[in-house]
Amino acid sequence: xxxxxxxxxxxxxxxxxxxxxxxxxxxxxxxxxxxxxxxxxxxxxxxxxxxxxxxxxxxxxxxxxxxxxxxxxxxxxxxxxxxxxxxxxxxxxxxxxxxxxxxxxxxxxxxxxxxxxxxxxxxxxxxxxxxxxxxxxxxxxxxxxxxxxxxxxxxxxxxxxxxxxxxxxxxxxxxxxxxxxxxxxxxxxxxxxxxxxxxxxxxxxxxxxxxxxx
Numbered sequence: 001x002x003x004x005x006x007x008x009x010x011x012x013x014x015x016x017x018x019x020x021x022x023x024x025x026x027x028x029x030x031x032x033x034x035x036x037x038x039x040x041x042x043x044x045x046x047x048x049x050x051x052x053x054x055x056x057x058x059x060x061x062x063x064x065x066x067x068x069x070x071x072x073x074x075x076x077x078x079x080x081x082x083x084x085x086x087x088x089x090x091x092x093x094x095x096x097x098x099x100x101x102x103x104x105x106x107x108x109x110x111x112x113x114x115x116x117x118x119x120x121x122x123x124x125x126x127x128x129x130x131x132x133x134x135x136x137x138x139x140x141x142x143x144x145x146x147x148x149x150x151x152x153x154x155x156x157x158x159x160x161x162x163x164x165x166x167x168x169x170x171x172x173x174x175x176x177x178x179x180x181x182x183x184x185x186x187x188x189x190x191x192x193x194x195x196x197x198x199x200x201x202x203x204x205x206x207x208x209x210x211x212x213x214x
């Protein structure tokens with residue numbers, strides 16, 4: 001079977017959400033839920049369609065009715081991940097308005113909350129190497145959309161002399177890297193809530209761009 005995207009499988013890009021700080025328990029279609037757990041535990045290469053089908057309780061042909069192949073399942077999971085974080089970031093930015101400080105703070109908070117609440121979904125970024133060339137480009141386009149919005153907030157802050165950093169690109173990369181790293185260490189039984197962690201990371205991000213507080 002050739003390269004394919006999902007026939008179903010989660011929210012589409014551009015979906016609307018209510019409170020962008022609200023991350024309810026992750027609700028995936030059963031096939032995707034099982035596939036995500038298998039990939040997180042064993043890795044994409046070691047996860048088989050037969051194992052997924054067996055845990056779901058369907059035959060392999062029945063599973064292929066929903067997703068053409070294992071790559072299509074991975075694409076569906078990536079689509080769900082990017083549409084989820086993208087929707088929260090967009091809603092946060094809409095509430096933040098034009099102020100660069102509020103925009104940067106809102107983006108960092110939204111991303112960290114996503115990483116803390118949906119750690120397994122965020123883990124998928126480590127499997128981006130398993131995407132085919134075309135699907136990899138599609139994923140990077142979604143991911144780069146968030147990068148562009150963060151870049152714009154930082155550049156606007158620098159132009160307004162609110163952010164004093166002389167290395168805005170390095171600051172942006174550092175901010176994104178630290179936010180993405182939350183999924184690797186955060187645990188819900190730890191000493192801090194997702195909200196407390198996000199607030200700390202907002203302060204670190206503002207320090208990274210050398211925010212000039214009024």
